[in-house]
Amino acid sequence: MFRRRRREQPEQAGEQEPAVPTRESGPWDADEAHPNTDRIDLGGLRLPHNPDFDVRLASVGDQHVGVVVIYEDTTLQLQALAAPRSSGLWDEVKTKIRAQAKDLEEREGPFGSELTGEINADGGPRPARYLGIDGPRWFLLAVISGKGAFDEAVSEAFADFMKDVVVVRGDDPMAREEPIPLRRPNEQTAETDEHRPGVNPFKRGPEISEIR
Structure with a gap:
């Protein structure tokens, strides 16, 4: 499990107090x-600390491409992708997902809008919810899967977790859906010129690693 990170604070004590958030x-x-x-x-992601959640990195090769959060026999997969300045990706990604899970x-x-139902997974059908959040030059895809996907208490716990996630897009040029x-x-973070794979929520393969 990831270890706790110290409270975020200004680097210098003389700096003014942080601005008040404009959203809830x-x-x-x-x-x-x-x-x-x-x-x-x-x-690229800063995740809230919750001792009840087991947080792990999902990797393809030597690249960390997402996060898996485990709670109550249910998983939350998070992947932050680069998005265009002019538009979000959720409508486009929803179309791709529905083409594979009709x-x-x-x-x-x-x-906002989300996709719900069952998907075929190892061991048979599995309840799933797909949520997408469009941000400034980024897109956050969340997939809740397992028996807790439609359990109100578990779903609410994951929603509260997501509401305190911070996405760090950075200023470097990035390809769409990278x-x-x-x-x-x-x-x-290792520098690499190798192209990172785009989003494919049904593709098998990320290696899940626990950090202690």
Whole structure:
């Protein structure tokens, strides 16, 4: 499990107090005012600390491409992707997902439109919810899967978790749907010119690694 990160604070004591957030909750962009709470720093994502959640990195080869959060026999997968300045990606990604899982239904959830239903997974059908949040030059895809996907208490716990996530897009040029680089805590992000894979929520393959 990831270790706790110290409370986010200004580097110099003489700096003025952080600005008050203009929204009630996130996911937050790193450049907007957001609450200074305990978070796990993974580079492109800063995740709230919750001792009940087991947080792991999902990797393809030597690239960390997402996060898996385990709680109550249910998983939350998070992937932050680069998006165009002019438009979001959620409408486009929803179309891709529905092309592969035609029985999913669209409904309104805590973050707007989401897809719900069952998907085919190892061991048979599995309940799933797909949520998408469009941010400034980034897109956050969340997939809740398992028996807790439609359990109100578990779903609410995951929603509260997502509302305090911070996305760190950075200023580097990135291709559309390119995963925003992640790293283990206290680890420098390796520079690479190799193209990172775009989003494919049904593709098998990420290696899940636990950090202690």
